[in-house]
Amino acid sequence: GENVEHHPSTLSVQEGxxxxxxxxxxxxxxxxxxxxxxxxxxxxxxxxxxxxxxxEKKDQRIAVTLNKTAKHFSLHITETxxxxxxxxxxxxxxxxxxDDKIIFGKGTRLHILP
Amino acid sequence: EPEVTQTPSHQVTQMxxxxxxxxxxxxxxxxFYWYRQILGQKVEFxxxxxxxxxxxxxxxxxxxxxxxxxDGSNFTLKIRSTKLEDSAMYFCASSAPASGGYTFGSGTRxxxx
Numbered sequence: 488g489e490n491v492e493h494h495p496s497t498l499s500v501q502e503g504x505x506x507x508x509x510x511x512x513x514x515x516x517x518x519x520x521x522x523x524x525x526x527x528x529x530x531x532x533x534x535x536x537x538x539x540x541x542x543e544k545k546d547q548r549i550a551v552t553l554n555k556t557a558k559h560f561s562l563h564i565t566e567t568x569x570x571x572x573x574x575x576x577x578x579x580x581x582x583x584x585x586d587d588k589i590i591f592g593k594g595t596r597l598h599i600l601p
Numbered sequence: 602e603p604e605v606t607q608t609p610s611h612q613v614t615q616m617x618x619x620x621x622x623x624x625x626x627x628x629x630x631x632x633f634y635w636y637r638q639i640l641g642q643k644v645e646f647x648x649x650x651x652x653x654x655x656x657x658x659x660x661x662x663x664x665x666x667x668x669x670x671x672d673g674s675n676f677t678l679k680i681r682s683t684k685l686e687d688s689a690m691y692f693c694a695s696s697a698p699a700s701g702g703y704t705f706g707s708g709t710r711x712x713x714x
Contacts (some may be wrong), residue, residue: 494672495671503620523702523705529707530607530692530694530705530706530707530708531644531705532705533703533704533705537707539698569704576644577671589634590646590648591636591643591644591645591646592643593643594643594644
């Protein structure tokens with residue numbers, strides 16, 4: 488069945504360093520890959536997304552790269568700050584319709600160390 | 602910035618009781634969803650709703666669950682007879698046809714005792 492895996496499940500980085508979270512997915516039909524940040528007590532917030540026809544996308548300190556052949560995509564956060572501490576969920580969307588469900592991974596807890 | 606609003610933020614109910622979780626999606630969005638997150642676990646899809654009908658549902662979404670869009674603004678999730686294992690955070694989300702993302706609400710924490 489559809490599956491999305493996070494690597495690693497927990498990540499600690501020194502403030503100012505970069506953090507990379509990688510996700511693998513199982514279904515090659517996936518064509519949309521959003522990343523969500525979830526802070527304690529809040530709902531998942533979309534931070535960046537990428538479509539299958541693009542290899543990389545950047546938005547200030549955040550970037551996402553996609554390798555369709557290997558079926559993995561990664562979130563890159565540079566110059567990490569304390570407020571980056573949160574759980575990050577990758578997701579994959581199957582199909583071309585906008586009502587297709589999102590399949591989330593289990594999440595990566597990112598700790599930014601002072 | 603437009604928000605998805607969920608009420609209540611916390612609901613405590615006795616096992617076997619019915620609960621209704623309410624959501625107000627973003628006004629120009631056409632696709633609506635419910636997800637749940639059991640404490641410490643991943644976010645799981647429950648159901649998607651478009652054009653006044655369910656477009657897809659997961660195995661979790663059994664006969665105890667139903668969704669409704671009773672008017673032009675609200676989107677509700679009803680659990681007919683709650684079980685202890687229904688305790689979770691329930692997130693509503695909405696999306697527009699041409700946009701790239703889904704907007705989530707802050708969630709309703711349901712505690713079944």
